[in-house]
Structures are given as structure tokens and as C-alpha cells.
Amino acid sequence: METPSAASCRRRPLKPPLLLCLLLFALCPQPGLGLYTVNTVYGDTIILPCRIEVPDDLMFGKWKYEIANKAPVFIAFRSATKKSVHYDDVPEYKDRLSLSENYTLSITNARISDEKRFVCMLVTEDNVFEEPTIVKVFKQPSPPTFVNKAEFLETEQLKMLGECISKEGYPEGNLTWYRNEKVLQPVEGVVVINEQTNVDKASGLYTVISSLEYMPTKEDTNAYFTCTITYPGPKRQETIRSESRVFNIHYPTEKVKIQVVSQRNTIKEGDNITLKCSGNGNPPPEEFLFYIPGELEPIKSSSIHILSDVRRNATGEYGCSLTDKSLTDSTLITVHYLDLSLTPSGEVIKQIGEALPVSCTVSSSRNATLFWLKDNTRMRSSPSFSNLQYKDAGNYICETTLQEVAGLKKRQTLTLIVEGKPQIKMSKKTSTDGTFKTISCHVEGYPKPAVLWTATGTGILTNKTEETKYVDGKFSSKIIIAPEENVTLTCTAENPLERTVTSLNVSAINIPESDEPDERNNDNRENVNDQAKLIVGIVVGLLLAALVAGVAYWLYMKKSKDFNGESEKEAAQNIQNLPRTASKHVDKDLGNLEENKKLEENNHKSEA
Structure with missing residues (x-):
């Protein structure tokens, strides 16, 4: 609201004395004026337009600023008739002012001291027109930072957490503390906030400081603290946030x-x-x-x-x-722990047919799994040897593990060797076309016996001796022969324990004979057959049989006188059953089936 004196000065016609009226107008107080405001940033150029329409009869225009309880200060003058500009000798505005033809005033390098009410005055011959403008200056403060930060905080102790400081702002801003994005409100004995504002006398800028004393709990571990500065800006309020800080919270051991x-x-x-x-x-x-x-x-x-x-x-x-x-x-x-005991263990040599008790016992901290391997193949049950055979020989492993304990297992080894003297069985087989015969010598024994074939008589060996694979102490050796006359084959098997010999008579290929296998069991005695001695023995036997028959016949005839006709007939039948002469049997029927069986029976006789 304008004062009556100001209104009268503004509206009455300008008449002599003009200078006196101008002086009175300048000195008139102007409360309530200056509603128009120019907001500017610290350091920028202030632009103050003269918001009065320039009259046609304008004589000159002037700018002044007003401070409460002080006389106005004129700073710039421009003549409308002479087109000249004059700046008053005001030290704080020296070389900072510029007045345009439309009476817009520019002030460079805006300062806090420029916050005043500036007035534009246009003077005609009859009147004086003026319009005030308020200048507001804003300065963004520096981002808030932590200073005097505590190295650590202790539970149950109120301690200075740190200070938050923001410098060189205008107008004065407000600092606010946050914990995990929530505003910290003062709590007696727990959260204590103290604020302090300093003003630089030369620049008029504010430095704001806020300190925080804080009593933490264990829940403040990893909590982050920040502070913000809120300050007025040319258009609206602004906020700047500090970097967050996490503090090391010390608390006693509870467990x-x-x-x-x-x-x-x-x-x-x-x-x-x-x-x-x-x-x-x-x-x-x-x-x-x-x-x-x-x-x-x-x-x-x-x-x-x-x-x-x-x-x-x-x-x-x-x-x-x-x-x-x-x-x-x-x-x-x-x-x-896991203990394993195997009895016996290591290398054990036993004879075929013997018994061997075996035990494998476990002692452990938990139930253990026990199993056996023979030659790296898992066995279904534990080995038991009441009558050892060659197939029982091998490498036995007793192994145990604790399933729930990684890497805990034990094993013991038994290497069983079953030894035996050579045992021989012989067999023969004639080919389907009757051109050759296969003679096999089936051998058992360990260590593996060496086999030697010998023959008496003549014959043709159609190929070399062949042997089957040595498995479980057994193998066979065979030869193929095409004899032109009766032959005796001898199979000799020998290992470090004993030497065993067995012979088999083989008739010529043109003499039929049975193809049934002829097996010989040797009771570990050496058998040597001599074909010539065998034939002589047969002839002598037949002669003795004829002699016995003659004596019997003489006795019979002597007694026949005492018997009736039936006795004579019975005596005649006995004479008919007597064998033929030995020479005829040996010379003509040596190769027949009956004699061949007799030769084979004699294979069981040993000879020194």
C-alpha cells in the first residue's frame, strides 16, 4: 500500500522548483512496495527491467536502491534528450552496471549484498514515475560431508558418531541425519543432535554444521548413516545427500x-x-x-x-x-577305525585233498561291510576248504569298508597254491574213415607236469603233439597216429613231486577195435610194458592151461568107469571147452578184439 506523500509526489504535475520535488520524492519512505522479485544465482548477471512504459515526453531515467532506515542511493542515470549515460560513484557497483536504452539495468557478478530493493524512475516535465524490484540471490551450498568420523561405536555408550558439514550456501540451509534412509529424531541419551551456523563476513555465505552423538545396539551393525542439506533455490527447495557411512559397532561376546x-x-x-x-x-x-x-x-x-x-x-x-x-x-x-585279520595270509602251499580252515575277522567303530575277491572277481560267500582241489588255487582278498567314512577300508591277501602228484588217464579214438587214431593223455597235477610220449612198434605220427589249455590243474596232451601194426604208446607226466607213466596198446589201423575210451588210473607207481614179454607170458599161460586140461581129462577117464552114461557126456563137454593152442593164438589172432582187451588189462601191471 502506497503512502499519501509518495502518491502525491508520483501524480502531481512537475512544476518549479523541480529539483525540490525530486528531492522530496527520493526521500519519501516507500513501505509496501517491491512486490516484483528477480531471483538470481550467485555470480550470475542480475537483469532488472524497468517495468514502466516509457512516456513520449521523457526527460531522463534513473535507478536507485533502498535499504530500510537509510537514504536511497542513486546508481545510474540516462538522459532521454542528450542520449548520455552516467553511473554514480558507488564503490560496490563500480564497473558492474549497464543501463540500456529501454532503461533495463544489468548488474554483473551477483553478490549476497545485491539483495536490495531497486527502483526504476522515469521523469517527464510534468510527472515522475517509478517501479520497485526486489532482488533475491541464491547460492547452492557444497554437498554435505562427514568430518571427525568415529573409528568405531560401542553398545551401551553414547559417543560422537561424527559431524556433517555443508559450506558456502545462501540462504541458510538445514541439515538432517538419516539411519538406513529413516530420519533420526533426537532421543535423550540415545540420539543427540547439535547444529551450528557460521557466516562468512566478506561473502555473506553460510556454513552449516551438525554433530550427531549416538548410542548403538547390535542391530546397528552394517547400518548406514547419511545426512542431507536442504536449501532454498531460485525456483524451489533443493536437497543434496551426503555419501553413506557404515560404522564398526563393538559389542561384547555373548556366545x-x-x-x-x-x-x-x-x-x-x-x-x-x-x-x-x-x-x-x-x-x-x-x-x-x-x-x-x-x-x-x-x-x-x-x-x-x-x-x-x-x-x-x-x-x-x-x-x-x-x-x-x-x-x-x-x-x-x-x-x-577299522582292523582286519586274515588267517592264514600270505602265500600258503597245500596238497590236493587237504583241508584249510580260513577266517577273516573285522574290528571297527561302526558296522563294516566284508566281502571276498578271488582273482579280482567278487565271491558270493566266504571260501571254505574241506577237500582242496586244483580249482581252489588262486589269489584271495578279504576286504572291508566303512561306508560312512570316506577312504577307510582294509584288505588282506591269501595266495593259495594247491600242489599234487601227476595223475594220468589215457583214451583213444579212431577217425570215422579209419585212417588214423587220436590218442589222448589226460593229466592232472601241480606244478604243471611236463608230458613225454614214447612208442614201441612202428607207426606214422601224422602231426606233432598238441596240448589243451592248463586250467584248474588239468590239461590234455594228444597225438594222432596211423599204426601199420600193433603199437604201445607210453605217456609220461613229471613234476617236482613225482614221475608217473601209463601205457596204452594201439592196434594196427587194419585191425578193428573198439573206440570206447580206455582210461587208466595210476596209483603213483611207474608202469613199464614190454610187448614181447607180454606175448611170451600169454603163450606160457596157454600151455599150462592145456597141461592142466590133459591131467584133468586123465583123471576123468579113470573115474568114468565108476560113473553112468550121464557122467561120460559131461566129461566130453569139458574137453570141448578147453582153450586152443597158444602158438596159433599169438601168431594169427594178435590183433583181434579179445587179445587187445587182454593187452589193455596188462597196462595196470607195473614193471621194474
Whole structure:
């Protein structure tokens, strides 16, 4: 609202004395004026338009500024008739002013001291016109930063967290503290905030400082604190946020914990046990007492204690505590073990037919799985030897494992050797076309016997000796022969235990004979057959039989006188059953089936 004196000065016609009227107008107080405001940024150029329409009879225009309770100060003058510009000698505006033809005033390098009410005056011969403008200057403060930050905070203690400072702003801004994005409100004894504002006398800029005292809890671990500066801007309020800060919160240990550090879930004999004791305080405790089974006194150590190459007697309860023994914890440790005993073990040599008791026993910390392998093949059951055979020989492994303990297994080995003297069976077979015969010598024994073939008589060996695979102490050796006359073949089998010999008569290929296998069992005596001696023996036997028959016939005839006709007839039949002469049998029927069987029967006779 304008004052009456100001209104009268503005509206009455300009008449002499003009200078007196101008002086009175300049000195008139102007409360309530200056509603138009120009907002500018600190350091920029202030543009003040003269918001009065320039009259046609304008004589000159002037700018002044007004400060409460002080006389106005003229700073610029421009003549409308002479087209000249004059700047008053005002030190703070020296070389900073510029007045355009439309009476717009420019002030470079805006300062805080430029916050005034500036008035544009246009003067005609009859009147004086003026319009005030308020200048507001704004300066963005520096981003808020933490200073005097605490290295750590302790629970149950009110301590200076730090200070937040923002410099060189205008107008004065407000600092606000945040915890995890929530505003911190003052709480007596827990949250204490103190604010301080400093003004630079030369520039008029504000520095704002806010300190925060804070009593933390364990929940403040990893909480982040920030502060913001809120300040007026040319258009609206602005806010700048500081970087967040996390503070190290110290709190006492409330619980200790003991752990077994291991790559596996279980421990076996020979392993190392690493014990780790920890407390939940911050900073964590650095020393502990460890309680070891079998130790009378606890062992003082850092948070790690190692036991090397543990045995089964290390099984027990382990514990740890703070050095003042106020807080403790314990854990049970089991050291797993596995023992295996095999009887007998190693290399064992037995004779065929003997018995061999075998036992494999396990002692362990848990139920163990036991199984047998023979020559790397898993067996269905444990071996039992009441009557050893060659097939029983081999490499036996008794193995046991603890399934829940990785890497814990044991094995023992039994290498069984079954020895036996050579045993021989011979067989023969004639080919379907009757051109050759296959003679086989079936041999049992260990160590493997060496086989030698010999023959008496003449014959043609159509190929070399062949042997089958040696399996379970058995193999066969065979030859193929085409004899032109009767032949005796001898198979000799020999190993370090004994030498065994068996012979077989083979008739010429033109003499039919049975193809039934002829097997010979040798009772470990050496048999040597001589074909010539055998034939002589047969002839002598036949002669003796004829002699006995003659004597019997003489006795019969002598007694026949005492018998009736039926007795004579019976005596005649006995004479007819007598054998033929030996020479005729040997010379003509040597190769027939009956004689061949007699030769084979004589294979069982031994000869020195």
C-alpha cells in the first residue's frame, strides 16, 4: 500500500522548483512496495527491467536502491534528450552496471549484498514515475560431508558418531541425519543432535554444521548413516545427500562356538583334527581355552587348535571357552577305525585233498561291510576248504569298508597254491574213415607236469603233439597216429613231486577195435610194458592151461568107469571147452578184439 506523500509526489504535475520535488520524492519512505522479485544465482548477471512504459515526453531515467532506515542511493542515470549515460560513484557497483536504452539495468557478478530493493524512475516535465524490484540471490551450498568420523561405536555408550558439514550456501540451509534412509529424531541419551551456523563476513555465505552423538545396539551393525542439506533455490527447495557411512559397532561376546574343521564329515585314524573356537562379539576374542580329552589342564591358544595323526583313543568330548571361562561350548568327536585279520595270509602251499580252515575277522567303530575277491572277481560267500582241489588255487582278498567314512577300508591277501602228484588217464579214438587214431593223455597235477610220449612198434605220427589249455590243474596232451601194426604208446607226466607213466596198446589201423575210451588210473607207481614179454607170458599161460586140461581129462577117464552114461557126456563137454593152442593164438589172432582187451588189462601191471 502506497503512502499519501509518495502518491502525491508520483501524480502531481512537475512544476518549479523541480529539483525540490525530486528531492522530496527520493526521500519519501516507500513501505509496501517491491512486490516484483528477480531471483538470481550467485555470480550470475542480475537483469532488472524497468517495468514502466516509457512516456513520449521523457526527460531522463534513473535507478536507485533502498535499504530500510537509510537514504536511497542513486546508481545510474540516462538522459532521454542528450542520449548520455552516467553511473554514480558507488564503490560496490563500480564497473558492474549497464543501463540500456529501454532503461533495463544489468548488474554483473551477483553478490549476497545485491539483495536490495531497486527502483526504476522515469521523469517527464510534468510527472515522475517509478517501479520497485526486489532482488533475491541464491547460492547452492557444497554437498554435505562427514568430518571427525568415529573409528568405531560401542553398545551401551553414547559417543560422537561424527559431524556433517555443508559450506558456502545462501540462504541458510538445514541439515538432517538419516539411519538406513529413516530420519533420526533426537532421543535423550540415545540420539543427540547439535547444529551450528557460521557466516562468512566478506561473502555473506553460510556454513552449516551438525554433530550427531549416538548410542548403538547390535542391530546397528552394517547400518548406514547419511545426512542431507536442504536449501532454498531460485525456483524451489533443493536437497543434496551426503555419501553413506557404515560404522564398526563393538559389542561384547555373548556366545562361543566350537567347530571341527575338516574336508570330510567323518574323522578316521591318522587324520588331523582342526578345532576352531569363535565368539559372537565384535571384535571377536583372540584367545581361548581348549579342553582336550585326556589333558588335565585346558590349553590356551588362538582361535585354531590342531591335533595331528589322531588315534581311536582320541574319541571324546572337546570344548572351548573364553579365557575367563565365563562362556563355553563343546562337541563330541568320534575317531573311526577299522582292523582286519586274515588267517592264514600270505602265500600258503597245500596238497590236493587237504583241508584249510580260513577266517577273516573285522574290528571297527561302526558296522563294516566284508566281502571276498578271488582273482579280482567278487565271491558270493566266504571260501571254505574241506577237500582242496586244483580249482581252489588262486589269489584271495578279504576286504572291508566303512561306508560312512570316506577312504577307510582294509584288505588282506591269501595266495593259495594247491600242489599234487601227476595223475594220468589215457583214451583213444579212431577217425570215422579209419585212417588214423587220436590218442589222448589226460593229466592232472601241480606244478604243471611236463608230458613225454614214447612208442614201441612202428607207426606214422601224422602231426606233432598238441596240448589243451592248463586250467584248474588239468590239461590234455594228444597225438594222432596211423599204426601199420600193433603199437604201445607210453605217456609220461613229471613234476617236482613225482614221475608217473601209463601205457596204452594201439592196434594196427587194419585191425578193428573198439573206440570206447580206455582210461587208466595210476596209483603213483611207474608202469613199464614190454610187448614181447607180454606175448611170451600169454603163450606160457596157454600151455599150462592145456597141461592142466590133459591131467584133468586123465583123471576123468579113470573115474568114468565108476560113473553112468550121464557122467561120460559131461566129461566130453569139458574137453570141448578147453582153450586152443597158444602158438596159433599169438601168431594169427594178435590183433583181434579179445587179445587187445587182454593187452589193455596188462597196462595196470607195473614193471621194474
